[in-house]
Amino acid sequence: MSKGEIVLGCLAPHPPHVVYAENPEQNEAFAEGGWETLRWGYHRLARKLKKIDYDAMVIFTPHWQTYIGTHFLGLPKFQSKSVDPVFPNLFRYNYDISVDVDLAEEMKNEASEAGIITKMMRNPDFRVDYGTITSCHMLNPEWDKPIVTISSNRNAHYYSAEVMNEQAGALGEACAKAIENSGKKVVLISSHSLSHRHFVTESPLPEDMSKEHIYNHSQYVWDMKLVELMREGKMKEVVDIIPEFTEQTIAETEAGGLTWMMAAMGFPDFSAEIYGYQSVIGTGNLIAAWDPNSETREIVL
Numbered sequence: 001m002s003k004g005e006i007v008l009g010c011l012a013p014h015p016p017h018v019v020y021a022e023n024p025e026q027n028e029a030f031a032e033g034g035w036e037t038l039r040w041g042y043h044r045l046a047r048k049l050k051k052i053d054y055d056a057m058v059i060f061t062p063h064w065q066t067y068i069g070t071h072f073l074g075l076p077k078f079q080s081k082s083v084d085p086v087f088p089n090l091f092r093y094n095y096d097i098s099v100d101v102d103l104a105e106e107m108k109n110e111a112s113e114a115g116i117i118t119k120m121m122r123n124p125d126f127r128v129d130y131g132t133i134t135s136c137h138m139l140n141p142e143w144d145k146p147i148v149t150i151s152s153n154r155n156a157h158y159y160s161a162e163v164m165n166e167q168a169g170a171l172g173e174a175c176a177k178a179i180e181n182s183g184k185k186v187v188l189i190s191s192h193s194l195s196h197r198h199f200v201t202e203s204p205l206p207e208d209m210s211k212e213h214i215y216n217h218s219q220y221v222w223d224m225k226l227v228e229l230m231r232e233g234k235m236k237e238v239v240d241i242i243p244e245f246t247e248q249t250i251a252e253t254e255a256g257g258l259t260w261m262m263a264a265m266g267f268p269d270f271s272a273e274i275y276g277y278q279s280v281i282g283t284g285n286l287i288a289a290w291d292p293n294s295e296t297r298e299i300v301l
């Protein structure tokens with residue numbers, strides 16, 4: 001069996017607004033559009049994914065929060081309705097998800113070997129979080145590849161952002177080893193926004209783009225600093241400043257997703273592909289990808 005590999009890493013923000021604006025048949029709400037910069041960026045990345053040969057998507061989400069260990073989806077199917085607790089007016093999504101349980105178990109075992117507390121989620125009534133659904137829907141609306149969701153252990157809550165960074169890095173290395181041993185080609189997804197200060201009221205029409213802007217300028221400056229480092233291929237430096245970035249911008253990097261993905265990919269020193277940046281209720285959302293294949297890597301924006 002040939003060695004497995006990570007064929008792409010994607011930073012994929014999950015405001016439910018982008019699924020709402022797409023009007024897919026799975027979602028009950030209706031929108032008149034909105035957030036095109038993000039959605040068109042997602043469309044372009046989804047087209048790139050169509051040209052890549054891969055077996056499964058592995059996604060790390062801040063909205064499946066576990067306080068004892070890291071959990072992995074562990075049944076071949078999960079089917080239910082996902083309702084965003086904050087935006088039930090926008091997101092009531094009927095999902096039918098296939099899971100690569102073998103790959104999930106391999107990652108769980110490798111993480112356990114590394115001393116990380118782990119558990120498989122085998123409850124058939126478990127409701128898959130909207131972060132997983134939003135990012136996966138936008139990257140692959142056909143849902144024709146199995147996924148694995150990894151929960152986010154809340155080390156930042158228990159200890160500090162520094163401890164979170166260390167633990168997420170260790171988990172990333174374990175997952176990379178498991179992927180290599182599996183012989184599979186895998187796309188990694190880190191599902192979150194960057195800066196995450198947000199408005200506390202919603203405009204009467206959520207998709208009214210005349211109301212959308214970043215929460216404040218310092219959030220914007222922080223986000224752009226990260227984008228600049230990503231363009232320069234300085235991912236080790238990005239991971240090193242994540243604790244401070246997280247504290248200053250209340251960023252969703254607090255869950256560890258970006259650190260996990262970068263550690264799994266060996267902290268890329270090549271340019272990230274930038275697909276779009278836009279505010280959603282004041283938060284900073286960036287779509288980016290890391291393509292280890294220099295022949296297909298491109299400057300997108």
Ligand SMILES: [Fe+2]
Pocket residue numbers: 014062063131192193252
């Ligand atoms: Fe979120």
